Each structure stands twice: as structure tokens, then as C-alpha cells.
Amino acid sequence: MELPLDQILLGDCIDLMRMLPAGSVDCIFADPPYNLQLRGELRRPDDSLVDGVDDDWDKFGDYAEYDRFTRDWLTEARRLMRKDATIWVIGSYHNIFRIGAILQDLGFWILNDVVWRKSNPMPNFRGRRFTNAHETMIWAARSPQSRYRFNYAAMKALNDDVQMRSDWLLPLCTGNERLRNQHGLKLHPTQKPESLLHRVLLASTGVDDVVLDPFTGTGTTAAMSKRLRRRFIGIERHPDYAEAAIGRFQRERPLPMDSVMPSPAKRDAPRVPFGSLVERGLIPVGTRVTDKQGRVSAIVSPDGTLVSGSRRGSIHKLGAELTNAPSCNGWTFWHFERDGALVTLDVVRVESAAAQDAAE
């Protein structure tokens, strides 16, 4: 079977993976059934019913059956991976420990466990546990010898020039992004947010890499692969999900090539201290900066700190302090008026970097 690039295949992932040639994919993202074991209905304090995951595809007899299923699909997945390929598997405490142990048993080499912290998780309605506010992704190479791809600079740039950590704060997939049927009901109970796949693919794949998703669902991996100009192979067993994923994949448009290429200028650009922009007069001392809504404001000091009343700190620190946030990207948080429009500090940073490049 030739490699079915940029297609979504309808059928069982183990059967279909068996038909694909060994060593043919660069990266796998897999969102297998979690084997949730829900024992009854759950109601919110206002008595409304929680729409839990009760689909047949998430039902397994016991742990042994789930383990067998996991070993089978991971074995095929590993066969399809090039020797330097990596795999991502997402899960919750119901299944992720079994998956992690089986990954290790099969010879995969775990690189990180990455925690997706949900900014808006469903609360715990009965007050009997901690709010289950995260899911876990395991990122593993095919073997300890794999010389895998990790776009370190891109991740660092995405994280305001500090190393990307193993815990990612991202919202659930809601609102317009969530695919719905003609009745306005969610098409898939567990659609993943695009932001999550965006970061996964940006971190571990390159342009034209072959990405496989054996549990495509409604195609978030498919859409993000196309947007970021990766090649995609999807497998989905459920005809309704597959149909939705195919339509979504067709509608998706790739970003311009230059925006998805790792930018050497950006990667090698030295970190620009805010103070240096002040020094160079690109942002005058005394400038009044505010957040986007103008709820908080501060004044630029000569040393590159901001002052707001009796508080003083870096653009990041003061932004966090004034909004009671644990952290803040001051570059994008603070705005100031220029030519009658509000622009972020980051705009000036980018302009200054471009000017430096031109000078070299």
C-alpha cells in the first residue's frame, strides 16, 4: 500500500496500520479511548445533567482488555515510525499509566510527560476530589537511540524567550471551534483544542513531515497538520467523525510558507531587554502604558522598569502583579498609543529586531 498522504481513512486503526509500510512516518499523535468508568449520572448543583462520555467506543471489559488493545495499536504504531520518529499519546489518570508502562515495555523511550493544564476545567460538583484540571501527554521516541526532532528555539520563542516547560496552560475546545451537528450538539465528546496540536506539531515536526493520527476523531490533528504544512495520515473508525474530519481538513488552508518555516532570524535573535528599547529611545521614558482594556496603567522608567503608584517592576512582573496573575508576558500585555492607535510593546521589539537584522 502506498502512503495515503493527506487522507483520512475509514476503518479500524490496527487493521489499517498493518497495511501501511514500516518506517514511513515522522510523528504520531494519538488520542485513544480513555477507558473512563462512569458509574451513574452526575448532576450539577443546579440539578442539570452532565453530558458524560458514555460512548460504546470507550467501553472495555477490564484492564487486561484495555492493555491488550493498547499493546496492539502501539506495536503497529512503532512499526510505522522511522527510527528517529516520536509519538505523543494523551490520556487521563484512567488510562495514562497503563499506556506509559506499555510504551516503556515496547521499547519506546519517554522524553517528557507534558501536562495540559486546563484553564477552564469542569469543576468537581460533589466536592469529593480535587478538580480534575489537567490531562497528561507522553512524548516518546521510538527508541533510546532515536535522534529525534525537537524545535527548541521555536518553543522558547513561543514562551517569551524562556524554555518551554512540561506544563502547558491552554483552554478547552469550546465556542465556535467546537464542531456541532445540525441540532447544535457537540459532534464529538472529546474534541481537542487546536492550540494543543499547534504546539505539539510546532515542537516535534518540520515542514513536510508525515504526521499520523490513528484516532483522528473530528480531525484537530488533521487540520493543524495542514495549516502548518505537514503531511497527514488519519484513521478513524466512526463514519460520522471521519466525515466531519474530512470536511474540516478540506476547508483548512495552509499558512504562508514563510510563517511556518523555522525563522533563523528569530531563532538566533538575542533576547531584547525592554530596557534597551528605552535606552534607544524607541519607547520614550515617561510613556504611559496600559493593558488592552485600559484597566491598569503604568509609566516607563529610565531603567526599563514600570511604575504604577507605589509598585515598580519589570514589564512582566508588574503586569502579573496588577492582574493578580501568576505570570504575565509584558511584551504583549502592555500597550501604548502611537499615531492614534494602541500598539503592544512587542510591536516595537519586533521592529527593533528587524532594524538590527537590516543593519547587519
Next chain:
Amino acid sequence: MELPLDQILLGDCIDLMRMLPAGSVDCIFADPPYNLQLRGELRRPDDSLVDGVDDDWDKFGDYAEYDRFTRDWLTEARRLMRKDATIWVIGSYHNIFRIGAILQDLGFWILNDVVWRKSNPMPNFRGRRFTNAHETMIWAARSPQSRYRFNYAAMKALNDDVQMRSDWLLPLCTGNERLRNQHGLKLHPTQKPESLLHRVLLASTGVDDVVLDPFTGTGTTAAMSKRLRRRFIGIERHPDYAEAAIGRFQRERPLPMDSVMPSPAKRDAPRVPFGSLVERGLIPVGTRVTDKQGRVSAIVSPDGTLVSGSRRGSIHKLGAELTNAPSCNGWTFWHFERDGALVTLDVVRVESAAAQDAAE
């Protein structure tokens, strides 16, 4: 063997646990060895050397040894747990997946996986992975039937009155808290911060509960147990660590009793029958009660039931019936007019409880 309360035993934890009586502890915190001794060579969690040969069977054999060790100590731990006891196990991606799977296989019931997000993790020096900025704790009950302890109100209070989430941001153990030898070197490679154990014990134990730590190390669990007035049993194999833990335990002072008592939780308050409020005239017979919007109404009877047309029942039952809900908390559902304002029955209940307290 009598229960060695408030002691730290020197020896192998499996051997020593075998000598303790079954069903004798309320909570276990375990920080088992990962055996990650990186001396310029790669070692697996069980300390075996990665030999550079991609031999699946060999790797499985190594993991098997770690699994056997894990199964052995967890089996003994489970025997020591009361039927409603819970266990915490902390680990990293090297070992936590194996531990989680074995916990499930042994019949434990996972309640949460809790992520300890390190506010000051060690950076990734080689830039080949995400900064490993967290560790994972599994919190599990002895069985699915366990009626385990979770101090919901205390956790909510600790978190600015919103539910405590499954991701905790806490700094590493550094500075003065870190135990050091006479050369100023850290005594133990993975000493856990007191804040972590403080939260663990506050969440899942009560005053005078028996806490066991089979891998005591330098005794963070011991110290926090004593500080919070829990009873402690520790086991440590390494004489230097045990000695340090014993000294630390002896130096630790318990907090005042009133400060370690749990935050008052509504579900622990004594139950007041609605009828007794009627008897005491706090809510007069004949009072007209309604829901918040005034859509349904009823009249208070002398026996503490409500009457609405031909229907009659308890405040809960009638509330449920009139709204076609499966259940209803009558205390917060029903309102009545007092001094020109609508107040809930619950307000009266709380007032009467406060009056009783004052009278005592």
C-alpha cells in the same frame, strides 16, 4: 508487633511493613526510589545501565525488576491500610506509569493524579526536551468502596475559596529548609518541600490520624505529621537518612491544636431537622415559602412538612416534586419573606446552630 507510633524505624520497608498489623494506618505517603543515578551514563529507573543495544526483551527484564519491587511494597502497604485509607505516591515519568498501573492492578482506586508544578525547576541544559518542571503524585483509595477522607472545605479555603485543582504550584525545597551535612552539601538528593506534605496531609488526614511513610528519607512527612498533630510511622533503610529524620522529627514542634483543626465543613455540621425549627417557632406554622423566583409555593405545617395544594412532603421531597427534579436541597431551595427580604430556610438553620453554640 504493636504499632510503633511516632517512631522512625531503620530497615527495609517491605520487611518491616510485614511485621505491622493489618488495617492500622489512615494514610500513606510514599516517595519510592527512582534510582536515577546519572553519572555521565544513562540508567534506567532500576539503576541498570542502558547498554545501547535496542533489545526489547532486555529492557522488559529490567522494568520487571522494578515492577516486582513496586508490587511487593504496595501489596504490604495495602494490607496496612484501613479500608477507607488513602495512599499518595510521588514519581516522575521514569517510574510513575509503572506505579500507577500496578496500583490499579492491585485493586486501589485512583482518586486524582496531582501535578506538582515546580516554580523553580532545574532548566534543561541541553535544549533537547521540554524543561521537566513537574512531578506527579497519584492519590488513591484502598478500594473503589472506600469512604475516604477529603477535607474539601480546607482545600477550598487554602485556594482563595475556589476548588483546589489537580495542579499545585510549589517551589522546590531549597535554602534553610534543605538539610545539609557538615560540609554544607545537601543530605538527600530529593528532599521534598514541606509545603507539599503540608497540603497532602491537610487534604487527606485528620488530627491523630496514623500516617505511614515507607521511604522516609530525611523525614519531611515525619516533620509535617508532627507539626499538624498527626501520628507518624516512618521507615528508612539508609542509616544516615534515618538519623537525620529522627533528629528533625524530635526538633519539630506541633502547632497549637486549634490551628490544626479542620476548617468547618457544612457536611460535618450536626443535622437539624426542619421540624425542630418549626417547633421552636423560628419559622411559624403557616408561613408561605416559595422558590427564589416565586414560581412554586407551599405552606409550613405543624409537623415540619410542607403543603402545596394536594401535595405534602418534606422540604426536600416537595421541592423535588414541584420542580420535577430527581432531588432537591430544601434548605436552599425554599425562601420566605422576613423583614421585607427573601431569605432561605438555610439562613434560619445556620442562625439556630450559632445560637446553640453560644448557649453552650
Next chain:
DNA sequence: GTGGTGACTGAATCTTAAT
């Protein structure tokens, strides 16, 4: 357009005491 209100929702292993 803007702002305020209220309804709705999300991978969830979600109670306990008394009879």
C-alpha cells in the same frame, strides 16, 4: 454598537447517614 443578564457547558471513574 454596548453592556448587562441569564442560560448553558466541559474526557467525571463525584454522598452518606439512618433504617
Next chain:
DNA sequence: GATTAAGATTCAGTCACCA
């Protein structure tokens, strides 16, 4: 042990609707 009734319990966000 099974059954029944009491009663404790939610956060961040989106969107529709209306003033």
C-alpha cells in the same frame, strides 16, 4: 447488606437576547 431519605455541591467561559 440493601433500601430510603436527607442533603451537599460549581468554575471559566461562550453565546443569545434584550435594553
